[in-house]
Amino acid sequence: MRRYVVSIASLVAVFIAAPRGQAPETGIIAGHVKLTPRIKGRALPSTAYPTRAVGAHDPTSVPEIKNVVVYLKNAAFRGALPPTRSELRQEHETFLPHVLAITRGSTVDFPNDDPIFHNVFSLSSAATFDLRRYPRGQSRSQTFTKAGIVKVFCNIHSHMSATILVLDNPYFTIPALDGSFELPHLPPGEYLLVGWHERVGERQSTVRVERGKTATIDLSLPVEDLQ
Amino acid sequence: MSAVRARPPRLLFKTLAVTFATVSIILVIVFVVVSISIGDQVRESVTANLESSQRMFAALETRRQRELLAQASTLAENPTLKAALDTYQAEARTSSEAVKSQLFATIDGELRKVAATIESDAVVLVDMHQSTLAAAGRMGERFPRGRPIALSNSREGTFDGIARLGGGVFRIVAVPLHYGDGATVGTLYLTTSLDTAYADELARLAGTKTAIISDGLMVASTLPAAAGREFEAAMASNRLVAGTKTFNGETYAFRRLVAVGDTAFYALGSIDESSRGVMRQAMRNLGFTALGAMGLALLGSITLARLLADPIGELSTSLARMAATHDVTSRLPLTGSSLEIDALTETFNDLMTSVALAEADTEAAYTGAIRALAMALDARDPYTAGHSDRVSVLSVAIGRTLSLSAEDLEVVRLGALLHDIGKIGVPDAVLRKASGLTAAEFDLIKEHPVLGARILRSVPFLAPHIPIVELHHERPDGRGYPNGLSGDDIPLAARIVHVADAYDAMTSARAYRGARPSGEALRELWRCAGTEFHADIVGALATALPGVTYDDGDTVLARV
Numbered sequence: 001m002r003r004y005v006v007s008i009a010s011l012v013a014v015f016i017a018a019p020r021g022q023a024p025e026t027g028i029i030a031g032h033v034k035l036t037p038r039i040k041g042r043a044l045p046s047t048a049y050p051t052r053a054v055g056a057h058d059p060t061s062v063p064e065i066k067n068v069v070v071y072l073k074n075a076a077f078r079g080a081l082p083p084t085r086s087e088l089r090q091e092h093e094t095f096l097p098h099v100l101a102i103t104r105g106s107t108v109d110f111p112n113d114d115p116i117f118h119n120v121f122s123l124s125s126a127a128t129f130d131l132r133r134y135p136r137g138q139s140r141s142q143t144f145t146k147a148g149i150v151k152v153f154c155n156i157h158s159h160m161s162a163t164i165l166v167l168d169n170p171y172f173t174i175p176a177l178d179g180s181f182e183l184p185h186l187p188p189g190e191y192l193l194v195g196w197h198e199r200v201g202e203r204q205s206t207v208r209v210e211r212g213k214t215a216t217i218d219l220s221l222p223v224e225d226l227q
Numbered sequence: 228m229s230a231v232r233a234r235p236p237r238l239l240f241k242t243l244a245v246t247f248a249t250v251s252i253i254l255v256i257v258f259v260v261v262s263i264s265i266g267d268q269v270r271e272s273v274t275a276n277l278e279s280s281q282r283m284f285a286a287l288e289t290r291r292q293r294e295l296l297a298q299a300s301t302l303a304e305n306p307t308l309k310a311a312l313d314t315y316q317a318e319a320r321t322s323s324e325a326v327k328s329q330l331f332a333t334i335d336g337e338l339r340k341v342a343a344t345i346e347s348d349a350v351v352l353v354d355m356h357q358s359t360l361a362a363a364g365r366m367g368e369r370f371p372r373g374r375p376i377a378l379s380n381s382r383e384g385t386f387d388g389i390a391r392l393g394g395g396v397f398r399i400v401a402v403p404l405h406y407g408d409g410a411t412v413g414t415l416y417l418t419t420s421l422d423t424a425y426a427d428e429l430a431r432l433a434g435t436k437t438a439i440i441s442d443g444l445m446v447a448s449t450l451p452a453a454a455g456r457e458f459e460a461a462m463a464s465n466r467l468v469a470g471t472k473t474f475n476g477e478t479y480a481f482r483r484l485v486a487v488g489d490t491a492f493y494a495l496g497s498i499d500e501s502s503r504g505v506m507r508q509a510m511r512n513l514g515f516t517a518l519g520a521m522g523l524a525l526l527g528s529i530t531l532a533r534l535l536a537d538p539i540g541e542l543s544t545s546l547a548r549m550a551a552t553h554d555v556t557s558r559l560p561l562t563g564s565s566l567e568i569d570a571l572t573e574t575f576n577d578l579m580t581s582v583a584l585a586e587a588d589t590e591a592a593y594t595g596a597i598r599a600l601a602m603a604l605d606a607r608d609p610y611t612a613g614h615s616d617r618v619s620v621l622s623v624a625i626g627r628t629l630s631l632s633a634e635d636l637e638v639v640r641l642g643a644l645l646h647d648i649g650k651i652g653v654p655d656a657v658l659r660k661a662s663g664l665t666a667a668e669f670d671l672i673k674e675h676p677v678l679g680a681r682i683l684r685s686v687p688f689l690a691p692h693i694p695i696v697e698l699h700h701e702r703p704d705g706r707g708y709p710n711g712l713s714g715d716d717i718p719l720a721a722r723i724v725h726v727a728d729a730y731d732a733m734t735s736a737r738a739y740r741g742a743r744p745s746g747e748a749l750r751e752l753w754r755c756a757g758t759e760f761h762a763d764i765v766g767a768l769a770t771a772l773p774g775v776t777y778d779d780g781d782t783v784l785a786r787v
Contacts, residue, residue: 093407094407098408121310122310123310123311123314123330123333124314124318125318125322125323125326148318149317149318151310151313151314151317153306153309153310153313154306155306155310156306157306157407158304158305158306158309159304159406159407160406160407161310161406161407161408161410198317198410199410
């Protein structure tokens with residue numbers, strides 16, 4: 001098993017110059033997400049029944065930072081949300097990506113790349129659905145019309161899970177590998193910046209965005225030692 | 228003066244007593260030996276039984292735990308259960324109660340399905356903080372939502388643990404619910420209540436009594452209450468793995484079947500109880516054997532007693548017959564039953580032979596003495612010399628003619644020899660007087676039979692001869708003396724001697740006359756037959772006379 005410790009410690013303020021000759025209408029939030037270890041006991045090992053083989057894919061090859069979503073909470077967004085279309089692939093008995101953030105009204109495709117049947121279902125209050133079983137090469141899609149956390153599972157393979165964050169505004173991002181993130185084009189104002197991780201939940205911080213300026217903020221998420 | 232002596236017991240009773248005593252002692256020894264050996268054997272067998280129970284239980288238990296884990300692991304892969312749990316945890320903070328209760332309903336439903344497929348008292352789902360989220364199964368209500376479950380121990384590397392909850396002790400097999408990314412969302416506990424029902428089941432499988440002790444306290448047992456308390460106390464002070472101890476007066480062998488942390492499962496076998504059954508069986512067999520042995524002993528001693536007593540009884544009967552008839556000449560027959568008894572019989576016969584010889588000697592001496600006395604009397608008068616001898620010979624000859632028995636002839640012989648013994652009291656002058664006896668003198672002579680009888684009475688040996696001496700002058704017509712008896716009242720022996728006396732008197736010379744010839748004497752006798760003499764006796768004399776010889780070889784007729 002991987003021992004995951006994110007140790008990106010440098011604090012870099014990123015200044016983005018406004019376009020010459022034009023006064024910027026919006027501001028920027030930039031910063032770092034730091035995943036800190038929080039060791040909480042150890043999971044009980046099982047000698048009885050081998051963990052189910054999950055094929056060649058090692059799910060931990062995706063850096064944990066990619067399972068973090070940074071977004072603004074309760075940010076009022078005027079106008080229609082731009083609907084997007086994303087993909088949540090089923091590959092090597094794993095949902096890829098593990099965490100997906102979309103705007104309300106967007107559609108997600110669930111293509112099956114495995115040589116076996118898969119299923120996609122959710123019990124979440126934001127979207128309760130079951131796409132039934134379908135074989136390799138097929139794809140089903142689901143449109144999410146309600147904001148919230150949607151946990152997605154496969155009822156054939158109980159070890160498969162993914163999370164789709166359905167958000168009311170487009171101000172969200174997934175940090176880069178080094179933990180840095182940037183939310184551009186924000187109307188000035190005071191916001192609640194949230195760093196979210198599946199097992200940690202939300203970590204909030206208040207941030208003030210001024211016109212033409214970049215506010216910097218660092219988030220720390222205590223991710224459990226997963227060993 | 229001698230104290231009253233009890234009669235000794237019969238031989239049979241003695242042999243019976245000796246045999247029964249011997250058999251009883253043997254049986255007692257056998258009983259003691261059998262009891263001791265049964266005690267040892269039962270102890271060994273109970274201990275061995277516990278050992279095999281322990282091995283079997285340990286093997287079964289390992290397998291059972293592995294199977295439970297396998298089952299639990301499979302159940303932990305229930306996609307709906309996991310999805311509901313994961314979704315619930317993701318939404319716990321944000322969702323409405325309605326949504327949460329719906330998720331819980333899903334979790335509860337899935338858990339119930341799981342519980343229905345597994346042999347477990349309760350299936351419990353706990354979150355990452357060891358708090359109960361949901362429970363199902365027979366004892367599900369013992370695990371209320373939100374209650375944390377603390378495992379008091381868990382063996383390294385396994386999910387085997389003990390939890391104390393709500394007054395109960397549970398054995399727990401735990402499996403995590405996790406996803407492919409390694410994230411654990413909860414733990415599924417399969418719990419088994421360590422209660423009396425479990426102890427009973429364990430007892431049934433192990434074939435022994437069982438007790439479960441957790442942290443020094445008795446959780447459940449199939450022991451009687453009092454013995455259970457003592458076992459608990461004994462185990463609290465020192466945790467023994469195996470041994471033998473007495474609880475509430477009953478000896479138990481015990482052995483720890485398996486230990487999970489501070490909780491131990493014991494199997495106990497009552498040595499006393501096992502002994503009782505075996506002992507009862509052994510005693511029944513011993514009883515039958517004893518009965519058979521006693522029966523054989525009875526037969527044996529009766530046979531032995533009869534072997535000994537019968538020949539002795541035979542001898543004793545023969546002796547009693549000999550004693551009754553004063554028979555010293557008979558000889559006891561040899562029984563041939565045993566060397567000792569035959570030797571005794573021969574010795575007795577030898578003794579009787581010598582007694583008979585001694586008796587014959589004694590009688591010969593008596594007879595000799597009496598004859599000498601009679602001859603001495605006869606010698607007082609030269610004319611009557613040899614008279615008594617001759618009368619005796621004649622009387623025997625007459626008696627033989629009359630077919631008297633040998634005994635009667637012997638009585639006649641001696642009686643005739645003594646018939647005139649009373650004349651010892653008659654003076655010589657009167658006896659020798661040739662003729663002219665006065666009446667007084669004749670009365671004196673007539674006294675001699677009574678006098679003779681009186682003399683003989685003082686000698687018991689001579690008692691049979693008294694009638695001859697006393698009555699040899701009685702006549703059939705009743706004119707005889709001393710009693711004047713008549714006819715058949717006069718004894719035969721006396722009649723014989725009367726005739727012989729008269730014959731000899733007539734054929735002998737007297738001082739006053741010469742001897743008459745035999746024929747004349749016979750004629751005289753015939754003349755007086757019926758009055759003075761009995762006719763049949765005279766007839767017998769006449770028949771006998773030709774064969775009569777005296778000691779000197781002369782015949783009576785020859786002398787005439």
